[in-house]
Amino acid sequence: MNAIPDGMAADRLRPCHPDHRVADYLERRWWSPLTVLDLLDGHVRTRGESCAVTDPTNLPELCGLEPAELTWRELDARVDDLAAQLHESGVGPGDVVAVLMPNSVALTATYFALWRLGAIAAPMPASYRRHELTRIVESASAVAVVTVTDLGDRAPSEEALSLIGELPSLRTVFTFGAAVSSAGRPLDADPATEESREAVRRVYGALPRSVNDCVTICWTSGTEAAPKGVPRCHGDWIAVGQAVQDGLETDPAAVMLNPFPMVNMAGFATSLLPWLLGGGHLVLHHPLDLAVYLDQLQRYRVTHTSMPPAILTMLLQRADLRAAHDLSALRRVGSGGAPLPPGVVRDWQYSLGVEVLNFFGSNEGVCLLGAPSDTPDPMIRAEYLPNYGAPERTWVTGVAERTSVRLVDPATGEQVTEVGGRGELRLQGPTIFAGYLAGTAASSPFDDDGYLCSGDIFELCGDNGEYLRFVDRSKEIIIRGGMNIAPAEIEGILIDHPAVADVAVVGYPDDVLGEKCCAVVVPATAAGVELEDLVSFLRAKEVASFKLPERIVTVDELPRNPIGKLQRRDIRSAIEKVG
Template sequence: MNAAAEHVELASLRGCHPEDRVADYLEQGWWRRETLLDLFDSHVRSRSTLFAVTDPTNLPDIAGMAPESLSWGELGDRVDDIAAKLHVHGVGRGNIVAVLLPNSVALTATYFALWKLGAIAAPMPASYRRHELRRIVESSGAVGVITTTNIYGRNPCEEALSLVEESPSLQRVFTFGTPDESAGVPLDGPPAPGIAVDSALESIASVRRTVNDCVTICWTSGTEAAPKGVPRCHADWLAIGQVAQDGLQTHADSVILGTFPMVNMAGFATSLLPWLLSGAHLVHHHPLDLAVFLGQIQRHGATHTSMPPAILSMLLQNPNLRTVFDLSSLRTVGSGGAPLPPGVVRDWQNDLGIEVLNFFGSNEGVCLLGAPSDTPDPMIRAEYLPNYSAPTRTWATPVAARTSVRLVDVSTGSEVTEIGGRGELRLKGPTVFGGYLEGTAEASPFDADGYLCSGDVFELCGDSGEYLRFVDRSKEIIIRGGMNIAPAEIEGILIDHPAVADVAIIGYDDAVLGEKCCAIVVPAPDAEVTLDDLVSFLRDRDIASFKLPERLIAVEELPRNPVGKLQRRELRVQIAKDG
C-alpha cells in the first residue's frame, strides 16, 4: 500500500462524522477550520513566557508527583518531549492510547503530545481500576496505557502491565511518577535525546490533519454494564468549547480553576476548552478538597471555576470560610449535575457579586447553558435552561442558532409544543457526536430524523416555550459527585456473590454528592448478607471506589413486571421510606 492510499484509509477510520456533514458545517461556519493544535501552537508562539498550566499543591498526596507550573513556552517543550518518548516506542497516527491520570500538567501535556502524533486519547477517571481499565482497553483496541505509579497509594501502572498478556492490542505502558524499573516506560525524568525529538517532530510534520480527525474517545456508562465509547473530533470539541466560552467569557488574563476530572464533557467544557480558546492560565484541581480549592482561588487569583450545587450552598452557609480565604477574584462559577437551588444562585450574585452559570451537558453532545447575559434573573437562571429552538429568543452563544431542539413524547412519538408539556430532549447540531464507537453500543442514539435522543425528560416552560426545565432522567444512570455509575455493571458482579440471589443497585439522594448507591438484595436461602461483605467482594474485583454501594436493604423479592423488567421506581420509593 502506498503512502497516499494509507493516509486516505487512516483518515476515514479516524473521521468522526460523514464527509458531507463536515463540508456542510464548515461552509455554514458552524465549525471552525482550526484544530485544537492550531490554537495550542498559536499560544505557545505568542504567549511563551506567560503562565499556562499549574498543578494542584496536593498532587504529591494524590499521585506522588511533584507539582509544577509551566509557561506556554515550557508547556510546548514538555509536549514535544512526551511526544518524542511516545514516538520512540511506536505510538503514531491512528493509534488509540488509554490515559489514566489525575488533573495535572502531565495530563494536559499528554493530550497534546498524543494529538500532535495523530494518536487518539481514550481518557478515564483516575479513580478507575483494573476492571474498568481492561474494558476500555479491549473496547477501544488501545495499543498503550499512560498512567502513574501511584494513585492514592495503589499502583495503576502495575494494573495496566498485568493486562498486557490479556489484551491482544496492548503493547506498552507509559508512566509518570516515582521511577520504577518494572513500571513501564517513564514519560517524566530526563528529557528525550535531541535525535528522538527531531524524529518525532519530523513525523508530526508529516501528519495531514483535518478538523474531523478523532482526538478522544470518552466513555459513558449509560444503562448498560459495559462502557460506551464516544469519539470526538477537533471540530465538535471546539463547538462545545464555544458554548462554554460564550457563557464564562474567559480571556487571556483569566485564571481558570478546573475542578471536574478532565476526561469527558464536564472537564473539557468547563476548563480545557475555555482555556485553549482564550489562552488563559489553567490551574488544576480534583478530587475536591475544600481547603486546597479555596487556597488555590486565593493564591492564583482564580477568576473562573466550577462547583457542584452542594458546595455553593455550603460556602454561603459558612461565612467564616469566606473570611479566611479571599475569594474576591472570582467572577463566574459554573455549576450543574444536580438541580441548582434558586436562592443560592441569587445570593451568590447579590451578596458576593459572583455570577453562577447553569450547565447541562452530556458526552454525546447535549450542551445547554444558562448564562447571566441571557437570563439576568438568577432565580430563573437556576431553574431553567434555554430552549435553543424557541422562535422568540436569541441567545448569547451563536451555537444556539445552529442547534435544533425538540421535546418528544416517547410514548406517542409526537413533538411536545404546549407549555407545561413534557418529553424527551432531542437535538442535533455542531456539538452532537457522530455515533458510538463500533461494538460498544447495542442501538443507535439517533431517531429517524437524525436527532440525538438524550434520555432526559424536560418540561417546556416560559411564556412562549423559551425555557426548558429538567424533570428526570429516563435512563437509570446514577451520578455520584459528577461520576457516572451504571447499575447493571455492579449488579452483574454482585449476582455472583454466593449469598446473593437477586440484586438491584439504586441511586438515592445525598446532600453533597447528589446521589449514592444502595444495594437492594434478595439473600440466597439461609444466607446472611452484610454491606461490608458486598463492598469487599467488589473491591476484590478492582471496582472503582466511587461505584461501591453505601447502603444495603435486604428484601424477600425484587419488584418486576410480567416480562421480568425490574421496577426501579418502586425501589426508590422504598429507599425513601426507609430513610
C-alpha cells in the same frame, strides 16, 4: 527521520463524521477550520512567556509527582518531549492510548502529545481500577496505557501492566512517577534528545490533518450498564468549547480553576477548551480537596471555576470558610450535574458578587448553557435552561442558532409544543457526536430524523416556550401506581430543608403500586432528620401527594461518580440490603 514510518500511514487517522456533514459544517461556519493543535500553537506564538498551566499543590500527596507551572512555550516543549518518547515506542497516527491520571500538567501535555502524533486519547477517571481499565482498553483496542506509578494506596501502573498478554492490543504501559517495575516505560525519567524532538515535530507537522480527525474516545458514566465509547473530533470539541466560552467570557487575563476530572464533557468543555479558546491560565485540581481548592482560589486569584451544586450550597452556608480565604477575584462559576437551588444561585450573585452559570451537558454533545447575559435573574437561571428552538429568541452562544431542539413525548412519539408539556430532549447540530464506538452500544442513539435521543426529560416553560426545565433521566423516572415521579424534582426541593446536607430519591419495589419513593438522606446535623419532617416540608411546598417519599434511609455519604452525578444503582442496591 524524514517520513512517517511504515505502519503509521496518514490514512490511519480516524474520521468521526461523514464527509458531507463536515463540508456542510465548515461551509456554514458551524465548525472552525482550526484544530486544538492550532489553538495551542497560536498561544505559543503570541503568549509564549505567559503562564499557561499549573499543577495542584497537593500533587505530591496524590501521586508522588512534583508540582510544575509552565508557560505556553514550556508547555509546548514538554509536549514535544512526550511526543518524541511516545513515538519512539511505536505510538502513531490512529493509535488509541488509554490515559488514567489525575488532573495535572503531565496529563495536559500527554493529551497534546498524543494529538500531535495523530493518536487518540481514551481518557478515564483516575479512580478507575483494573476492571474498568480492562473494559476500556479492550473496547477501544488501545495499544498503550499512560498512567502513574502511585495513586494513594494504589499502583495503577501495575494494574495496567498486568493486562499485557491478557489483552491482545496492549503493547506498552507508559508511566509518570518513581519507577516500581522495569516493565513500564517512564516518561519523566530521561527526556528525548533534541534531535528526536525536532525530527518528530518536523515529520508530524507535515501529517495531513482534518478537523474531523478523532482525538478522544470518552466514556459514558456507566451507572446502569457498561460504559459506551464516545468518539470526538477537533470540530466537535471546539464547537462545544465555544458554546461554553460564549457564556464564561474568559480572556487572556482569566485564571481558571478546574476541579472536574479532565476526562470527558465536564472537564474538557468547562475548562480545557475555554482555556484554549480564550487563553489565560489553567489551574488544575482533582480529586476535590476543599482546603486545597480554597487555597488555590486565593493563591492564584482565580476568576473562573466550576463547582458541583452541593459545594455551592455548602460554601454559601459556611461564612467561616469564605472569610478565611480571599475570593474577591472570582467572577463566574459554572455548575451542573444536578438541579441548582435557586436561592443559592441568587445569594452567590447578590451577596457574594459571583454569577453562577447553569450548565447541562453530556458526552454525546448535549450542550445547554444558562448564561447571565441571557437570563439576568439568577432565580430563573438556576431552574431553567435556554430552549434553542424557541421562536423569536436569540441567545449569547452562537451554537444556539445552529442547534435544532425538539421535545418528544416518549409514549406517543409526538413533538411537545405546548408550554407545560414534557418530553425527551432531542437535538441535532454541530456539537452532537457521530455515534458510539462500535461494539459498545446495543442500539443507535439517533431517531429516524437523525436527532440525538438524549434520554433526558424536560418541561417546556416560559411565556412562549423559551425555557426548558430538567425533569429527570427517562430511565430514572419512578412509576408509582401508573403515576410518573421525577427524582430530581423532589431532590431539588428537599436539598433546601435545613436538616438535609445531601439527598437522593430512588424507587423501591411495592407489591401493589409497583414502586414507591425512598429518600436517602445525609443529615446536616447530628440530630438527624425524620420522614415526617421531609413529608411536611414537601406538603408545605404543595407537592402532589403521590410524589411524597414513603421511606427514609440516612447515610453518611451518597455515592457519586467522579463528576458528582449520583450513582443511583449503588443507592438502590444499598437500600435493598437495608430491607
